[in-house]
Amino acid sequence: MHQFTTHTHTIAMDQITHKFVQVNGLKLHVAEIGLESSPVVIFLHGFPEIWYTWRYQMIAVAKAGFRAIAPDFRGYGLSEQPAEPEKATFADLINDTASILDSLNISKVFVIGKDFGAIVAYPFALQYPEKVAGIITIGLPFMPPGAFTTEFVLPEGFYPRRWQEPGRAEADFGRFDVKTVVRNVYILFSQSELQIANENQEIMDLVKPSTPLPSWFTEEDLEAYAALYEKSGFRTALQVPYRTMHMVGSEVQNPKVEVPTTMIMGEADYVLKIPGIGEYIRSGEVKKYVPNQETIYVPHGTHFLPEQFPEKVNELVLEFLNNHKHLVAV
Template structure:
């Protein structure tokens, strides 16, 4: 971990924090995190790909971790993150890269590949497959108490989270998102109240890991994280030709609660995404949760390295 270097890159008037390891002349691999994650969620993968001869780059996206919060986070969109990535790659002299993305980052990675195919060598996503670049409607079918439904309502999550320190919020989300069911509260209950204070962390997530997350969210807060992804899910990208020609790998934990979203398991297991990403391969990890890259780093690293080496 001490070999990972940290710097700031100015993008659209914001200073974005970037973690990096590996030679600048090596093939680039950019890691895009999800929520409640930050660059640190890729710690195992960054070291593995760097040791294999790649340049590993993991930014905190705007509003997350050590990166600046934009002036009006409530107006932010996925398009902002796509635009940031384009400027960032130019700033750090990366003409073409592999994208490895999780959760929120998966949507950013595929949108980037659609808009800038010449800059993408290949794509790996974890937990979230390619989804057509249109407003996401499956969320409308979730119950009112589902975490997505609750967090889309301005003010409600802020009040819920505001009762706790950042470390406790991250702890609770990690516990909830490690389960195989969609986190859903009762009518008169908030999402944070689902987790009992005595519930242990997942065994692969240490107190030291939690401390890192807690300290970074102390800086950033959750304003941007609630906007993107949750309140920006209905963004329309006006992109009709949704075809990604780059080689792609999708890694899915079979105990990931995301499979329980309406229509998602059928969409994934019937490989409907191949209509949009013809060179897509899907791999399942039977015991994998939503945080499969932290839960099973050796298995995930092996899949990543096999993919990278076969598409250099």
């Protein structure tokens, strides 16, 4: 058991406050902890995540003198659904992030993005450079222009390809309750190999009902996720990221993110096995776009580093924040 299952952690979780901000016609949920006068860190989740994914990091950065804010993206968690989820794009999430900061009167932040949160974090920095002091991404690098159309071709039967097809994931997920879907996704995404379905198989069929949850993910955690996905459903989540992947990386011509960035990857993260991605990171090609990036690998780390190895991630995050906090001096 890691130390966060202690009574102290329960008390700290109680100190996370929840508010709703009205931005771009929607009521979006924001979890936060820390003093309003402190330098701000905004945490951007991926799928199947929500604000709760960042519970360990939020508490750690608040204890270290920062203010942590973690929104649920539109259509996720406690945030409102857009009127037409099937029209949502990454641009909406980028604009929402800027609007959330404006509505909270926050002028400059450190941005931490996990999974597709990285696909929001970097374009956000390119479009609003004055708002960003530094970036940490976990589990995904900066995505080059046309990333998933020319650069990284996803194998047939791999879950993003399957979920891109309107109706297919809906039919697959619809055979199970929400809790089982979230459970299966956590089990699938914590593997170190690409999970590929056969032609006559769906993604949910890749997980046997008897497969246990990862050791670092409790039944209580699963309940927390399931409750939020029961509320939000998967409509927006299937649209962004999966059905808008062809648009990824096309926001800016000749993009270059000049702020300090760190990318944290688990050595056992299946993302490194997606054709082209491991090589793109290891060869240094990614530095064409993020010249000031440091890449850190966590041994035995899977795609869920913030929850699998919270102490290690907290240590790396705090080292980065403390080294660069002069960049947000008011």
